[in-house]
Amino acid sequence: MTEKLYYQDAYLKEFTAEITDIREIEDRTAIVLDRTALYPEGGGQGADHGIIRLLDGGEEISIADVQEEQEEIWHFPETKDLSGFEIGQKVSGTIDWERRFDHMQQHSGEHIISGILCRMFHCDNIGFHLGEDDVTIDYNAAFTFEEALKAEDEANRYIWENHPLVELWPDPEELKTIEYRSKKELEGNVRLTSFPGADTCACCGTHVKASAEVGLLKITSAHKFHEGTRLTLLCGRRAMDFLSMNYHANKKTAVMLSTREEKTPELVKKQIEELVSLKARLSQIKEDYFTLWADHFQGRENALVISDRLEPEEGRQLADLIANNISGTALVFTKVNDQTEDGPVYRYACVNREQDVTGLIQEMNSALSGKGGGRNGFAQGNVHADKKTIEKFLSSF
Numbered sequence: 001m002t003e004k005l006y007y008q009d010a011y012l013k014e015f016t017a018e019i020t021d022i023r024e025i026e027d028r029t030a031i032v033l034d035r036t037a038l039y040p041e042g043g044g045q046g047a048d049h050g051i052i053r054l055l056d057g058g059e060e061i062s063i064a065d066v067q068e069e070q071e072e073i074w075h076f077p078e079t080k081d082l083s084g085f086e087i088g089q090k091v092s093g094t095i096d097w098e099r100r101f102d103h104m105q106q107h108s109g110e111h112i113i114s115g116i117l118c119r120m121f122h123c124d125n126i127g128f129h130l131g132e133d134d135v136t137i138d139y140n141a142a143f144t145f146e147e148a149l150k151a152e153d154e155a156n157r158y159i160w161e162n163h164p165l166v167e168l169w170p171d172p173e174e175l176k177t178i179e180y181r182s183k184k185e186l187e188g189n190v191r192l193t194s195f196p197g198a199d200t201c202a203c204c205g206t207h208v209k210a211s212a213e214v215g216l217l218k219i220t221s222a223h224k225f226h227e228g229t230r231l232t233l234l235c236g237r238r239a240m241d242f243l244s245m246n247y248h249a250n251k252k253t254a255v256m257l258s259t260r261e262e263k264t265p266e267l268v269k270k271q272i273e274e275l276v277s278l279k280a281r282l283s284q285i286k287e288d289y290f291t292l293w294a295d296h297f298q299g300r301e302n303a304l305v306i307s308d309r310l311e312p313e314e315g316r317q318l319a320d321l322i323a324n325n326i327s328g329t330a331l332v333f334t335k336v337n338d339q340t341e342d343g344p345v346y347r348y349a350c351v352n353r354e355q356d357v358t359g360l361i362q363e364m365n366s367a368l369s370g371k372g373g374g375r376n377g378f379a380q381g382n383v384h385a386d387k388k389t390i391e392k393f394l395s396s397f
């Protein structure tokens, strides 16, 4: 049985212990100590990381995972090589405090917001995961993001009032008299974690000693999940980093728009509306322009256009309009690439209202190193040739 120092003092960063076992577990090697401050994965909270070093030899190993099995805490090192480490040796341990304190902030914030939301919506918290990026919590009641933001406001006020955390280990008789939240039916020694006035919950995780250490709490989303709601949450430094990242992104946008930060949504909306209207107008003007261009070929048999400016889509549009005015084939080439080793690449669109163009396209592909085809009087593809070579090949046009 390992003595759980993190329950005596969640702020313990260094400790000494003795190795009581070293064993292979499913392809991994685990070190068991008689006491540890490294928290094992459990109750939705991830495992601590840290370092274990020999007191006399100075050799050390990084711990990347910690698990609890039958009252024993297994420390899994990053490497399998544990030469130098033996049962009975004295070691010192250091926990990755930045990671642990982050977990304490997220976990404590989760208690406060869950206590408030469960009271507001008469529901239970039915799932909790403290991930590397954010915290997700599931509730068995439906509420909106806006409603969740009201709870967020209340939670932040509670955080700043700096309420001390109370931990209780009630006996079964006492437990019956206390109202608390729990994710499951509990037996044996139950540990209650209470932020008085906000939440009391049966929990095995690690928490801050007073609410102000949560710092800041930000709900980033609330959406329907099964019959209830899934919330994503950030606390402490994670909340600060998230808000800071969003602030700087918005500030950059504000500078580009020469406006103040709070005005960016209004201005971006206006610019999108302008863009949509300009696109519609451009499309109208293009149609008029291509129609005039196509009129120029009126009465001709075939028509050839080679353009370095048009987009391939515009080339198809123009070929289509020209084909309405002529008796033979309309061929429009648009330049797509000037950088290849074997010269420029042109995209072609070929339209003939009366006849199949397959023969012409095959001949052209072979003469101009091209690729592509089509049917029913329409074809498209690419050729590797410059303007002069294309004109020479289609001199009959």
Ligand SMILES: [Zn+2]
Pocket: 107, 108, 111, 193, 203, 204, 205, 206, 207
């Ligand atoms: Zn907890």
